[in-house]
Amino acid sequence: MAELEDRLLRVAADFDNYKKRAAREREEYVAHANERLVKELLPILDDLERALDAVGQHEEATVEDGVRLVHRSLAALLEKNGVREIATEGMFDPHVHEALLSQPSEAQEGSVIDVVQKGYTLGDRVVRPARVVIASAPAAQEPDA
Amino acid sequence: MAELEDRLLRVAADFDNYKKRAAREREEYVAHANERLVKELLPILDDLERALDAVGQHEEATVEDGVRLVHRSLAALLEKNGVREIATEGMFDPHVHEALLSQPSEAQEGSVIDVVQKGYTLGDRVVRPARVVIASAPAAQEPDA
Numbered sequence: 432m433a434e435l436e437d438r439l440l441r442v443a444a445d446f447d448n449y450k451k452r453a454a455r456e457r458e459e460y461v462a463h464a465n466e467r468l469v470k471e472l473l474p475i476l477d478d479l480e481r482a483l484d485a486v487g488q489h490e491e492a493t494v495e496d497g498v499r500l501v502h503r504s505l506a507a508l509l510e511k512n513g514v515r516e517i518a519t520e521g522m523f524d525p526h527v528h529e530a531l532l533s534q535p536s537e538a539q540e541g542s543v544i545d546v547v548q549k550g551y552t553l554g555d556r557v558v559r560p561a562r563v564v565i566a567s568a569p570a571a572q573e574p575d576a
Numbered sequence: 577m578a579e580l581e582d583r584l585l586r587v588a589a590d591f592d593n594y595k596k597r598a599a600r601e602r603e604e605y606v607a608h609a610n611e612r613l614v615k616e617l618l619p620i621l622d623d624l625e626r627a628l629d630a631v632g633q634h635e636e637a638t639v640e641d642g643v644r645l646v647h648r649s650l651a652a653l654l655e656k657n658g659v660r661e662i663a664t665e666g667m668f669d670p671h672v673h674e675a676l677l678s679q680p681s682e683a684q685e686g687s688v689i690d691v692v693q694k695g696y697t698l699g700d701r702v703v704r705p706a707r708v709v710i711a712s713a714p715a716a717q718e719p720d721a
Contacts, residue, residue, distance in 0.1 A: 435580045439587065446591040453598040460602055464609040466698055469659055473696060473704055476654065479647040480694075486640045494639055495631045501646070502624040509621065514614055549625075551618060553611055559618055 468512065475504050509551075517550035517561045519543045527552070529560040536566035613657065620649050654696075662695035662706045664688045672697070674705040681711035 482497025517527045522542050531547055538544050543563045550561030627642025662672045667687050676692055683689050688708045695706030 435584060439580060439584045442584065442587050442591060446587060446594065449591065449598075450594065453594075453602075457598075457602055457605055460605060460609075462699065464605075465613060465657060466701070466703060468610060468613050469654065469657060469696075469698055470703055472650065472654060476647075476650055477693065479643065479650060482643045483647050486643050491636050491639075494636075494643060498624065498627045498631050498639060498643060502621075502628050505617065505621055505624060509614065509617060512610060512614060548622065551614075553614055554607065556611070558611060558615055 468508075471508050471511075475501055475508070478504065513554050514558065515552050517552060517557070519546045519550075519561050519563055523563065523565045527557055527560055529562050530565050531562050533565045533567040535568065535570040537569055538566040540566055540568050542566050613653075616653050616656075620646055620653070623649065658699050659703065660697050662697060662702070664691045664695075664706050664708055668708065668710045672702055672705055674707050675710050676707050678710045678712040680713065680715040682714055683711040685711055685713050687711050 478497060478501050482494055482501065485493035485497060519528065520543070522539070523530060527550060528543065529550075534544065536544050542565065543561075544566045545564035546561055547564065548559075548562040551558045623642060623646050627639055627646065630638035630642060664673065665688070667684070668675060672695060673688065674695075679689065681689050687710065689711045690709035691706055692709065693704075693707040696703045
């Protein structure tokens with residue numbers, strides 16, 4: 432009896448400690464996850480500030496190189512963190528596309544004919560659907576007069 | 577006795593379930609923390625792509641506006657996420673500054689006289705120290721010949 436009671440108290444105490452530690456760890460995990468991304472963003476902010484200086488100096492070639500560099504860096508950072516551009520070739524897919532409008536078109540009915548805003552996934556989640564225009568049936572031709 | 581055993585088994589089972597749930601939640605928390613930041617970065621990537629198009633079209637005014645916009649957006653995003661620029665006025669502070677070199681100067685010995693790379697904190701942590709040049713005592717003057 433005393434032994435069982437003892438075990439019960441010990442398990443309950445372990446449980447309690449575990450809960451406290453888990454809550455603390457959860458906070459640290461979130462802070463760390465953000466810190467890693469933030470750290471990777473700082474060199475991009477540096478490059479932007481250099482480009483901004485070049486804007487002030489009217490050094491157009493430097494500004495343009497800066498834009499290319501910053502774009503490449505940010506795209507690479509997002510890709511490294513699991514972000515992928517959503518494909519828009521072929522048929523409209525309501526899971527990953529958002530139809531802004533449909534237009535009469537010679538293309539296959541229901542296929543994507545224009546991308547208004549690119550979409551992205553993170554892992555298996557859609558962070559932002561691709562906003563697209565889809566093809567409706569071609570307008571009926573006026574009979575020849 | 578049976579009642580105590582029963583309680584022990586129940587507490588042990590609760591503990592086990594809690595551990596599994598905590599591990600699952602921790603993963604989700606991290607994924608969510610990243611997802612929020614990633615979501616905020618996508619409009620910045622959009623603006624960069626517009627600036628990149630303008631580079632291709634040699635529309636210099638649009639490129640420059642784009643650089644200013646992207647810089648403002650990224651700086652605001654980082655600030656909203658708790659990132660702060662480290663102050664560099666006054667004396668060298670080894671907790672937040674990294675001395676790259678010291679130069680003889682009329683300024684107070686040990687004060688920061690130039691910033692080579694800005695530093696940043698996230699909450700109470702230094703994400704990157706400010707890289708600075710500090711003042712050493714002025715060089716001894718040559719006696720007049």
